[in-house]
Amino acid sequence: MxxxxxxxxxxxxxxxxxxxxxxxxxxxxxxxxxxxxxxxxxxxxxxxxxxxxxxxxxxxxxxxxxxxxxxxxxxxDEIAGPYSDLRKALDKVDPPLRICFEGFGDMEPARISEVTGLPLDQALLAARRAFSEPGIWTGSDTERDAFLAQLSYQGITARHGGRFLTLSFGAxxxxxxxxxxxxxxxxxxxxxxxxxxxxxxxxxxxxxxxxxxxxxxxxxxxxxxxxxxxxxxxxxxxxxxxxxxxxxxxxxxxx
Ligand SMILES: [Mg+2]
Structure with a gap:
């Protein structure tokens, strides 16, 4: 069991x-x-x-x-997940689409605390990503589809949950x-x-x-x-x- x-x-x-x-x-x-x-x-x-x-x-x-x-x-602490590859893939997206996605990696700790509702010390732990990148989408639905299409060419999938659009290599x-x-x-x-x-x-x-x-x-x-x-x-x-x-x-x- x-x-x-x-x-x-x-x-x-x-x-x-x-x-x-x-x-x-x-x-x-x-x-x-x-x-x-x-x-x-x-x-x-x-x-x-x-x-x-x-x-x-x-x-x-x-x-x-x-x-x-x-x-x-x-x-x-010793985990080397694909997080840096996710961030590199984001850098390859067309800039007008890229700026519509505010990922945790783009945020200061205080901003992560604000968007998650977590106290600052816990927000710092939530910011220690190894496998996925949550973020806030500020563009239109059409722009989001184009953004996700560019990421899917790089093997990245997205999930919507609550406030966040979360990117990962699947699983x-x-x-x-x-x-x-x-x-x-x-x-x-x-x-x-x-x-x-x-x-x-x-x-x-x-x-x-x-x-x-x-x-x-x-x-x-x-x-x-x-x-x-x-x-x-x-x-x-x-x-x-x-x-x-x-x-x-x-x-x-x-x-
Ligand atoms: Mg639950």
Whole structure:
């Protein structure tokens, strides 16, 4: 068995980022030796300290929305992802289109703090990109299509989520989930998530635990797909704890 979990609004409370209500089930996973793979849009720099705090350093983690993986024990500092290649590709785009995209790499830390709503110290961690470049699009939809076409010639794909247009060389949370599951030789997969950017990871699992979305953007996972879909009654870490705890019991994991 292996568990993949989103962070914000799933394992972490949407506003306080607290995970204390999830501690009983986190303890059960650790005692049973079941790997927990954190999977988020956050950067390695933001996620590695949490992985250590939770006691799952022996597990890989999925960062930047599936664009990258941090191996067990890696601190995140030594990661040489393709970020500089992304920035070089941006430099090759026609200047009138290029100026319509304000990437994190174009922003001062204070500006990143402003657009993400993160305090400055956390904005600095969010700015430490290795695999993907989020940014704000200020041009028209037609210009955006032309911009993305020029990037796609260079192997770059884009995803829209909330305020940001995020560029990467592809790979989703589900792609990374498949690699990790095979690498760790696990046969039963459980995924937990609360938002549309978790949908592929939920659909790819044997058991998908869907948490209520605090911002009113529920995730749709078809009941007739491969996954058995379970819906948590509570949002955030309390729902995470109860729904995953019940499933572990059903699957015969001793308390
Ligand atoms: Mg979330």
């Amino acid at each position: 292996i568990v993949f979990t989103d962070l914000d609004g799933t394992l972490l409370d949407h506003s306080s980022y607290d995970y204390a209500p999830a501690l009983p089930t986190l303890d059960r996973l650790r005692r049973a030796g079941i790997p927990l793979v954190l999977a988020s849009s956050k950067t390695a720099a933001e996620m590695v300290p949490l992985r250590r705090e939770l006691g799952f350093e022996t597990c890989p983690l999925i960062c930047e929305n599936g664009a990258g993986v941090v191996a067990p024990g890696e601190t995140g 989703t949370k589900a792609d990374q989930m498949a690699h990790i599951t095979a690498e760790m030789s696990r046969s039963v997969t459980i995924s937990l998530g609360d938002a549309p950017n978790d949908a592929d990871m939920l659909r790819a699992a044997d058991y998908a635990i869907v948490l209520p979305n605090a911002q009113g953007h529920p995730v749709e996972v078809a009941e007739d797909g491969g996954a058995r879909v379970l819906r948590a009654a509570l949002s955030g870490p309390a729902g995470w704890n109860a729904a995953l705890g019940d499933l572990l019991t059903e699957l015969g994991v001793t308390d």
